[in-house]
Amino acid sequence: MGSINDNKEVIFDYPPFIRVYKDGRMERILESKFTPPSLDSTTGVSSKDVIIDSKTGLSARLYLPQVKDLQSKLPLLIYFHGGGFCIESAFSPVYHSYLNSLVAEANVVAISVDYRRAPDFVLPICYEDTWSSIQWVVSESEKEEWFKNYVDFERVFIAGDSAGGNITHNMAIRAGCMNLKGLKIKGIALIHPYFARELIGDEVGDVSMEREGKFWKFICPLTTGLDDPFVCPHKDSNFSKLGCEKVLVCVAEKDGLRDRGWLYYQNLGKSGWNGVLEFMETEGEGHVFHLFNPTSEKAGDLMKRLVSFISTSD
Known part of the structure; x- marks a missing residue:
């Protein structure tokens, strides 16, 4: 059984777009009128x-x-x-x-x-x-x-x-x-x-590219990765x-x-x-x-x- 803190713990944060909590909740950080x-x-x-x-x-x-x-x-x-x-x-x-x-x-x-x-x-x-x-x-x-x-x-x-x-x-x-x-x-x-670009060579360890790969996988779960022709x-x-x-x-x-x-x-x-x-x-x-x-x-x-x-x- 999850603790009450699960409601507040952030497991994925990609401002200003999306924030994901441990309990599964997702929210748009910036929403327009x-x-x-x-x-x-x-x-x-x-x-x-x-x-x-x-x-x-x-x-x-x-x-x-x-x-x-x-x-x-x-x-x-x-x-x-x-x-x-x-x-x-x-x-x-x-x-x-x-x-x-x-x-x-x-x-x-x-x-x-x-x-x-x-x-x-x-x-x-x-x-x-x-x-x-x-x-x-x-x-x-x-x-x-x-x-x-x-x-x-x-x-x-x-x-x-x-x-x-x-x-x-x-x-x-x-x-x-x-x-x-x-x-x-x-x-x-x-x-x-x-x-985006596929991760190649010394870019594999690039923090921003790794983070971007996680974001792309989050919004496009069936993707092949950053080499996906969509991106x-x-x-x-x-x-x-x-x-x-x-x-x-x-x-x-x-x-x-x-x-x-x-x-x-x-x-x-x-x-x-x-x-x-x-x-x-x-x-x-x-x-x-x-x-x-x-x-x-x-x-x-x-x-x-x-x-x-x-x-x-x-």
Whole structure:
């Protein structure tokens, strides 16, 4: 019989994401509040929530920019939020604010997907959810009013930050291996993407890598380890089949994931994938700095690069 102290003893701690107690309890260390959809007074962007799968609860938020005189239909942006696969959501204040700004600046229609999160739903469930959301977009292209009236399905982009960048890559791989009738992915943008590397050589004793391996195993119990193609893209035999025409990889100099984003960029360039590959590094900044300081000059530069990536789609 366990002691009363078992209720407080922490056996796994991975801030700011997950804490696990000896008695089996798990908690998200940083949980966000729900922000309702709105007509944003600053950007003029409208938003509304939709149910993608009532059985699983999979849902998303749609965004529509202020449309005064529509000369031609707009690109569609499919966005996946970050948070280590464990925290944050498409409905949190930080992502609602960011999507309002991005939709207004890029003049796109967007769908921000609220996939199910670990540890309640371990990976690869989030990949199944996000793939379902892409298929839902295709099925609703002539039914959902905002899609039907405003979206050019020949200009679809997928983007995400951190874990969302990882998901973005994996969705592009799946799109390259499967037929997505009625939807053409022009490009993907990976912002400070969450990737890992297999433990090799003198890295085996690296404390941070060992800790990361434990975290990955925790959220993806059936994984082969840090050499899993889900988190180590160059180990994927389908790497060169990435299903888009161009890729933008964004990293930040002081981000612990910076080198892995650079490695992704290098390996994709050598993989035989036949597309346009772009890279942007922000000096002096850390992981997803643009979400926490969105009005800064460097956040503005990152926004401009994303907007340019989307707008120069021809």
